[in-house]
Amino acid sequence: MLQLNYIRENKELVIERLAIKNFDASIIVDEIIELDNLRKSTQTVLDNTLSEGNKLAKEIGKLYSTGQREKADEIKVQTGELKKKAKELEQKLNDVVANLNEKLVELPNIPHPSVPKGNTDADNELIHEEGSMPQLHENAIPHWELASKYSIIDFDLGSKVTGAGFPFYRGKGARLQRALINFFLDEALEQDYLEYQPPLLINADSGYGTGQLPDKEGQMYYAGEDDLYLIPTAEVPITNIYRNVILKEKDFPIKNVAYSSCFRREAGSYGKDVRGLNRLHQFDKVEIVQIQHPKKSYETLEIMKDQISDLLRKLELPFRIVRLCGGDLSFTSALTYDFEVYSAAQKMWLEVSSVSNFENFQANRMKLRYKDEGGKSQLAHTLNGSALALPRIVAALLENNQTEEGISIPAALREYTKFDMIN
RNA sequence: GGAGAGUUGGCAGAGUGGUCGAAUGCGGUGGUCUUGAAAACCAUUGAUCCUUCACGGGAUCCAAGGGUUCGAAUCCCUUAUUCUCCGCCA
Structure with a gap:
């Protein structure tokens, strides 16, 4: 399949060249770029959520080892929420990626410049x-x-x-x-x-x-x-x-x-x-x-x-x-x-x-x-x-x-x- | 088909709930030494993604997928696969 970055950077060229294969890519290319944007933004939020959760988990570990049970239990409430949020984001990210991939595998390869136009x-x-x-x-x-x-x-x-x-x-x-x-x-x-x-x-x-x-x-x-x-x-x-x-x-x-x-x-x-x-x-x-x-x-x-x-x-x-x-x-x-x-x-x-x-x-x-x-x-x-x-x-x-x-x-x-x- | 044991970085191999992206050895790369090479010594050495002009920061990955947990290479389930024994068989 075509590389995402290549599609992003050469959108018009991709559409133009695929036309030689009689493939109209004008709509799907936009959909792909949009999905990729969504993928990126979703991952950023997910990564930040996970990062926060990791920090808190480490803190809890320290609190337990120093015997501060109650404090640890307080933080656990927070991690519970983060976990829920992360799970939702993960689900969303998976869906977006699957969707994106589905579209990407539908795109044919770009023909070499020497390929003549034609149908049969x-x-x-x-x-x-x-x-x-x-x-x-x-x-x-x-x-x-x-x-x-x-x-x-x-x-x-x-x-x-x-x-x-x-x-x-x-x-x-x-x-x-x-x-x-x-x-x-x-x-x-x-x-x-x-x-x-x-x-x-x-x-x-x-x-x-x-x-x-x-x-x-x-x-x-x-x-x-x-x-x-x-x-x-x-x-x-x-x-x-x-x-x-x-x-x-x-x-x-x-x-x-x-x-x-x-x-x-x-x-x-x-x-x-x-x-x-x-x-x-x-x-x-x-x-x-x-x-x-x-x-x-x-x-x-x-x-x-x-x-x-x-x-x-x-x-x-x-x-x-x-x-x-x-x-x-x-x-x-x-x-x-x-x-x-x-x-x-x-x-x-x-x-x-x-x-x-x-x-x-x-x-x-x-x-x-x-x-x-x-x-x-x-x-x-x-x-x-x-x-x-x-x-x-x-x-x-x-x-x-x-x-x-x-x-x-x-x-x-x-x-x-x-x-x-x-x- | 049945029973048992495995699957960890390029390879070998440790690790049984937090300080583990992971000891150690080999290999690779760079360097010191050498006329050169070898040896020795020193350093370095995984992938993908997000973010940043950049420096950097972050996430994920210990066969694959799911689950338990605040936290999983480590516990549980499913699947794939390898080995040993039994059965069957070209």
Whole structure:
């Protein structure tokens, strides 16, 4: 969330910038500042009341130890009243703080100056495109047909056992998954990331820390009996490692990578673009997360962008990079690059990765800080990106590499798959 | 799942109702000494919030939340979590 002081000092700017995200903050910002004023004044009165009570309590202690019982009892009457008053003030303060917090978590992150205006993905800014479009043979078919032709992914079986969007991968399909995961992890290790295997369920505090709660509550699977959420991305557990942590400047950059299954309810997204692997409830992803010094986070974002580009290059997939417009930018992000791979049989671009700088938005929620040179606590910056998400990569690989003889595996992957063709 | 014992500052660890934000050790930082380093010695060393131009003053925090009390790290309740034993189990 945004820092209170920042909102106070840059009220007009906040309103103006959030408008790029199509968020009208004009009313809520005033409410927030007003609540904060109330919070301050209430705390001042409460502190003074408690201070007085503390003084009297000490006096009573002294009087008891010197045997002046009666005098002590007189003072007790006063402390009783102070106590009552303090309790009321405390209640009020709690209410105000809760109210304030409720409003604060509703404010999205402020977009970076480079973020273009716009409402939908049509307004995203194309910043890079590379790779040659595959020329498919006449009988080329989309990946869901290839999947059943070669018996490598079974969507119907998934529906039987679980439900739509939970496919089985089988034979070379399963081995291709495993190969991609290992390939992505190894590539990240080459770049000095530390590998983690995170829990797949998280508590509500973690959900708030990275911003899935309360914004995306309905998009996560929820295990009610234990009050836990299935992770929509490894970003959540991996970033929350640093919740309530104070780092040292020399700790930067922190570079973590994790493979995990991801679970998304995708409530409300029906109709087109959900066939086959295009949109699943459970999918696999390798995620890279960095914690960085505020001054270096945008430099780091570019590096992460290059790393992801390199993966797609090695997989020989034609791809393009877009800078998300305000309307397409997520609640928590300040700047996001989306990577899209061309899926030749579907004749469309599929999003395979998002890499984002959250600046201190998540860090503020998580209280993720570092000590600066002057010994003061400052909020760190968090970044993450998919490197990469499997299903659409698999879709593109199957479609783009199909031949009359079968589907050929790109050279970089063969040492992982240990086969060259799916046939 | 059952029984018992824990949870204190970066770490280890004392503290069982007032003088405790908390002994001591280690670690960190600064300094003395040294050609330099180590050792030794000296000093310093938590977070958040309110208030103040500033110096400073104040409040809160001993797993989390609630309670008892004039006063709680210390007593009571709830929850989380760790360890040991038993049970179950991949």
